[in-house]
Amino acid sequence: MDEEEAKEYEKELQRKFGRRQLGTNADRYAEPEPELDSEGEPIVEPEVDLSAFLEKQRISDPQPSSAPPPADDDDDIDTSIAPALGRGPVPNIMKGKIQQVEWDSSLEELSREKAAADATRELKSRFKTQSAKPSFRAPVRPVKEKGEKHYVEAPALPTDEPAKPKSEKEGMEDFLDDLLE
Known part of the structure; x- marks a missing residue:
């Protein structure tokens, strides 16, 4: 590269990557300045005359546009779900009709399953609220009188000797007791 090409290259780089003004x-x-015609007047686009077009529209459309649409046949519309959607009055479909349900073993089984599911749901919600709150509480210390010494007894340390094994039921009871405290 000769010097002239180097200067051109440098100018190009400066133009590309230099600070913008x-x-x-x-x-x-x-x-922009309006275009002027030969007399010095600004050139204005002529207005489009839409009256003929609108007249054709009126002729082809016999109904005025502000009139309400014609009433449709409502036979194909199911209005029984309107109350569920919050639209319209609640129809008294079941009014005057008494139905008696026979209580049998299948309904009893469904009732038990529902009770078990409710109990499980309640237990899970209790566990969730328990885990959200810390289960420990700060120790409350009584106010000591002046000159009185007050000692708080520390909890027992775990020992190295193995404790007597608890049955599975006792272990679950202890777990639930600790959980509910």
Whole structure:
């Protein structure tokens, strides 16, 4: 590369990667000068006459557009779900009709399953609220009188000797007791 090409290359790089000259946003809002005709008057586009078009529309559309649409046949519309959607009055479909349900073993089984599911749901919600709250509480210390010494007894340390094994039921009871405290 000779010096002239190097200078051209340098100018190109400077133009590409150099600092931009920032101006104002005034050019965004500048309105172009209107084009002038031979007499010096601005050239204005002629207005389009839409009256003929609108007249054709009126002729082809016999109904005025502000009239309500014609009533549709409502036989194909199911209005029984309208109360569930919060639309319209609640129809008294079951009014005057008494139905008696026979209580049998299948309904008894369903009732037991529902009770078991409710109990499980309640237990799970209790566990969730228990885990959200810490199960420990700060020790409350009584106010000591002046000159009185007060000692708090520390909890027992776990021992190295193995404790007597608890049955599975006792272990579960202890777990639930600790959980509910």
